[in-house]
Amino acid sequence: MAIKAKELAQKLGISEATLSLVLNHKGGISKRTRDMVTEKVISMGYGYMFKNDQNPVADDIAGISEAIPLPAENGYLGFVIYQDTGLFMENTPFFPLIIDGMDLMARKYGYRLLVVNIRRDMDLNTKLGYIKDSGCVGYVIYAPEFPEEEVDYLKQLKIPFVLLDNYFPGKDIDAVTLNNEQGIYSILKMLIDKGHRRIGYLSSGVNIQSFRERRDSYRRLVPEMGLVLEPRFFWEIGYPDQQAAQGMDRMLGRNEGLPTAFITDNDYVAFGAMKSLMEHGYSIPADISVVGYSDRPVCMYIVPNITTVRIPRMRFGGEAVDLLINKILNRPYDEEKSTVKTAVSLELVVRDSVGDVPK
Incomplete structure (x- = not known):
């Protein structure tokens, strides 16, 4: 078998x-x-x-x-x-x-x-x-x-x-x-350019550094970019996609209204949320836009395909090895004994899950 x-x-x-x-x-x-x-x-x-x-x-x-x-x-x-x-x-x-x-x-x-x-x-x-x-x-x-x-x-x-x-x-x-701040900034700017002003966030509830940075960047950048931060549209719905769909079902059942767009911790959160939204009769992106994060293959498993930011995966691993080898060879700053944090930027990938703000 x-x-x-x-x-x-x-x-x-x-x-x-x-x-x-x-x-x-x-x-x-x-x-x-x-x-x-x-x-x-x-x-x-x-x-x-x-x-x-x-x-x-x-x-x-x-x-x-x-x-x-x-x-x-x-x-x-x-x-x-x-x-x-x-x-x-x-x-x-x-x-x-x-x-x-x-x-x-x-x-x-x-x-x-x-x-x-x-x-x-x-x-x-x-x-x-x-x-x-x-x-x-x-x-x-x-x-x-x-x-x-x-x-x-x-x-x-x-x-x-x-x-x-x-x-x-x-x-x-x-x-x-x-570089999660850069990733969230690029998503927010794209949504703002499409007329969105009420932008919510869907959290996985998973407590890892990268996800925390995305949430913190969202909270900090929304007011800095001239928008109103609305805590009632920050929802924790679960991870991965099946749990996210169930969590989204619960949130939608509260009938508290929706923003015009949601940013998410991760593509699996976006995938689950979109399945739930469509099962509840919402059209994406006509009624609401959804953005993922990382550009995993799951982005292409659903229609509409998920807008996201792409991790340069070969560069990601290559940078880690390059930094490690510099440590091994003690170059070029061996006398200062300092450590380095390298943040790799992401690429915005716009697909069909995002549209102009609903009229």
């Missing part, structure tokens, strides 16, 4: 990203992990899921620019995927592009990429052991769900690391994040 990759990854206790690397014969994981996953997949009867490719080495370097030679290796860089609830792994289908961007930058400097999977429910010594035993010279930590209290334990390892998609203002660490 056929099985989805996400379901198989859950059965194996690994991330979808790791499973994809194994099934597609790509590099970036240890031989031990590859052999273990391969054996389990075959023993469970899912051997048909492997890509029919007898040249894994060639496949491993697919997508790498021919203009960048592969120099002698300087060692491995680790990409630590830290999972807590698993929501952000299950709903992050663009991971291959992030990994490709990291791999491209790593190879440019003569390193290779190694994926390390960590779960929050592991004891601390096991987590640190996974990282130390991988033997990498530095690590990029995929950190939306990474707990602040564990940052100090990472620092005690005395191994260079960079956080990706999270940071902690009270910690002296390097990080690559999204």
Whole structure:
């Protein structure tokens, strides 16, 4: 019986990203992990899921620019995927592009990429052991769900690391994040240019740094851009799409009216909200406009397609590796011992879920 990759990854206790690397014969994981996953997949009867490719080495370097030679290796860089609830792994289908961007930058400097999977429910010594035993010279930590209290334990390892998609203002660490203020500003400006003056916000209720920045930016920028901030149109409806749809059903049942447009934490929140709105008889965008965030594939699963802002995924991963390598090489500001937070800007993608303000 056929099985989805996400379901198989859950059965194996690994991330979808790791499973994809194994099934597609790509590099970036240890031989031990590859052999273990391969054996389990075959023993469970899912051997048909492997890509029919007898040249894994060639496949491993697919997508790498021919203009960048592969120099002698300087060692491995680790990409630590830290999972807590698993929501952000299950709903992050663009991971291959992030990994490709990291791999491209790593190879440019003569390193290779190694994926390390960590779960929050592991004891601390096991987590640190996974990282130390991988033997990498530095690590990029995929950190939306990474707990602040564990940052100090990472620092005690005395191994260079960079956080990706999270940071902690009270910690002296390097990080690559999204420029969420710029993303929200670009959405608000587009809506204002289309005549919208009553713009609400749909929150996921998920307490991660990136989502908090989006909400805070909305609250700060709305009055700065000449609009009235209306708290009654700031709704927490849930995450991902099914929970968001149910939450939107509850809010619409209160009959408190609507703004002319909603901005959301995330594309899945927008997707669920739009399904609920249309089931309640609202036309999008004739009655109300909805904007997502991140440009995930779900934006194209619904009609009208979702207006959103796009994360430059290869650039996102590549910037993290570039920052990590500068730390490893202690350049160019090694005497100052300062840390860096790099914020990657987003691109507005206007689709059919947004229109001019209803007359």
